[in-house]
Amino acid sequence: xxxxxSEKIQSGKQAGKNGLQHVIxxxxxxxxxxxxLQIAGLVAISQLLQGRSMLVYYGFVAIxxxxxxxxxxxxxxxxxxxxxxxxxxxxxxxxxxxxxxxxSQTGARRTNKRLREVIQETxxxxxxxxxxxxxxxxxxxxxxxxxxxxxxxxGYPAYRNTSVTYFPLGEDKFxxxxxxxxxxxxxxxxxxxxxxxxxxxxxxxxxxKRKVKQGVEVRFMYDGMCSLAHLPYDYPKELxxxxxxxxxxxxxxxxxxxxxxxxxxxxxxxxxxxxxxTGGVNIADEYINRKQRFGxxxxxxxxxxxxxxxxxxxMFLQMWNIRGLAPESYTRYIQPEGRISQPADGYVIPxxxxxxxxxxxxxxxYMDIINQAKKYVHICTPYLILDDEMETALRYAAKRGVDVRxxxxxxxxxxxxxxxxxxxxxxxxxxxxxxxxxxxxxxxxKVFVSDNCxxxxxxxxxxxxxxxxxxxxxxxxxxxxxVYDVERDFQDTLGRCRxxxxxxxxxxxxxxxxLGHMLRIFAPLM
Numbered sequence: 001x002x003x004x005x006s007e008k009i010q011s012g013k014q015a016g017k018n019g020l021q022h023v024i025x026x027x028x029x030x031x032x033x034x035x036x037l038q039i040a041g042l043v044a045i046s047q048l049l050q051g052r053s054m055l056v057y058y059g060f061v062a063i064x065x066x067x068x069x070x071x072x073x074x075x076x077x078x079x080x081x082x083x084x085x086x087x088x089x090x091x092x093x094x095x096x097x098x099x100x101x102x103x104s105q106t107g108a109r110r111t112n113k114r115l116r117e118v119i120q121e122t123x124x125x126x127x128x129x130x131x132x133x134x135x136x137x138x139x140x141x142x143x144x145x146x147x148x149x150x151x152x153x154x155g156y157p158a159y160r161n162t163s164v165t166y167f168p169l170g171e172d173k174f175x176x177x178x179x180x181x182x183x184x185x186x187x188x189x190x191x192x193x194x195x196x197x198x199x200x201x202x203x204x205x206x207x208x209k210r211k212v213k214q215g216v217e218v219r220f221m222y223d224g225m226c227s228l229a230h231l232p233y234d235y236p237k238e239l240x241x242x243x244x245x246x247x248x249x250x251x252x253x254x255x256x257x258x259x260x261x262x263x264x265x266x267x268x269x270x271x272x273x274x275x276x277x278t279g280g281v282n283i284a285d286e287y288i289n290r291k292q293r294f295g296x297x298x299x300x301x302x303x304x305x306x307x308x309x310x311x312x313x314x315m316f317l318q319m320w321n322i323r324g325l326a327p328e329s330y331t332r333y334i335q336p337e338g339r340i341s342q343p344a345d346g347y348v349i350p351x352x353x354x355x356x357x358x359x360x361x362x363x364x365x366y367m368d369i370i371n372q373a374k375k376y377v378h379i380c381t382p383y384l385i386l387d388d389e390m391e392t393a394l395r396y397a398a399k400r401g402v403d404v405r406x407x408x409x410x411x412x413x414x415x416x417x418x419x420x421x422x423x424x425x426x427x428x429x430x431x432x433x434x435x436x437x438x439x440x441x442x443x444x445x446k447v448f449v450s451d452n453c454x455x456x457x458x459x460x461x462x463x464x465x466x467x468x469x470x471x472x473x474x475x476x477x478x479x480x481x482x483v484y485d486v487e488r489d490f491q492d493t494l495g496r497c498r499x500x501x502x503x504x505x506x507x508x509x510x511x512x513x514x515l516g517h518m519l520r521i522f523a524p525l526m
Contacts, residue, residue, distance in 0.1 A: 187333060
């Protein structure tokens with residue numbers, strides 16, 4: 001393993017070339033062509049309707065105003081409303097046709113119905129221990145309120161008897177991941193957003209194949225986006241042939257639909273019901289710095305052992321069975337509480353977030369940490385695409401004397417996201433928020449740490465897609481010694497960052513500022 005991790009970093013040029021060939025010659029091109037044909041069809045229909053007569057056009061204008069009023073009164077983020085209202089009023093025929101075409105899709109409703117059924121099936125295995133909540137209420141009523149919210153509206157209890165290990169880099173997590181996989185005796189569950197051919201995947205598959213031969217049950221699930229850019233469409237057949245159960249979450253189909261927006265952005269590994277990993281690290285070589293794409297890749301992850309792993313076990317099985325018809329035997333995957341004794345070091349709450357229930361669990365955890373902060377709140381995020389509520393919370397925290405610091409990439413992976421992030425810089429800095437850019441490269445970590453007592457590490461970016469559109473997960477930790485490890489890593493990372501000043505904001509090219517302002521209208525789609 002040591003030799004494996006010490007080899008030279010490979011170049012990303014060949015991988016990029018292979019990826020381009022995959023797009024040109026693979027299923028991706030067919031999907032893109034069919035989607036573009038549907039868009040062209042919608043435009044043609046709208047032009048046909050508009051060209052019938054001015055009476056038809058003004059009829060659509062009237063419908064547009066009524067529809068805009070309906071959207072204004074919907075329980076929806078303001079920027080999401082703007083993203084629909086602007087095209088409906090500016091180009092009424094096309095806007096209305098697109099709105100009804102996309103919103104009338106039944107896929108999201110069917111998925112949501114099935115998800116509610118699966119959550120109901122798993123709820124008996126996720127009952128809150130009242131002793132834990134009583135103890136938490138005595139320790140900190142504010143954190144108790146957050147735990148109460150996560151349990152009641154997210155369905156995930158709080159635990160003690162759980163250890164937490166923090167990994168400041170993807171390669172650190174990968175090293176421990178392989179060690180723990182080797183120890184598996186009963187089952188292994190993997191759920192990842194990105195899975196890409198390379199040394200990381202090869203090392204993992206080598207262990208999984210051996211474990212299958214030893215009688216270990218292995219389930220592997222990845223998001224359907226992988227089939228477009230990273231893996232062959234028939235890749236599940238290859239895994240199944242090796243004895244590995246495999247599912248693709250929401251495979252990409254050439255149909256315009258809102259359900260295509262709801263990607264499985266989570267990164268979960270569960271081993272035998274007593275060990276789990278999560279964080280920003282996917283299964284691809286750039287996450288462990290085996291391949292350079294945007295300079296040095298800074299990512300983070302956590303490993304938990306003990307009672308709290310139960311939340312991740314059920315989280316995985318809920319998603320696995322969202323398309324399943326056969327009944328699941330959940331009991332055999334539950335590790336009895338206290339079976340593996342862990343030091344009762346504070347409280348641990350693994351939580352998930354679904355875009356289908358309109359309950360913004362991930363955002364509420366972030367907002368609570370910001371609003372409850374007394375001394376500091378330190379944040380690592382790859383993107384900074386904020387709604388008004390989040391920006392106001394950050395600015396107000398700084399104004400009331402809280403040390404608010406945010407580390408972002410200096411080398412972005414998405415140019416448009418970088419333009420949008422910089423669009424927030426001036427307002428935040430003017431309120432006292434300190435913004436830093438990681439000079440060696442790209443930050444992919446999703447970390448909040450506050451007041452030397454609480455933190456959360458997970459998959460949730462500070463952007464609309466993570467907060468509103470994707471399936472996500474994280475671990476909230478209170479009064480566990482790992483909080484000090486997270487803060488120590490934040491301070492170490494600051495030493496490799498450059499602080500952004502107000503002068504930098506004023507010297508930022510005007511055309512880029514204008515682009516950022518224009519893109520902000522469409523931020524909910526990014």
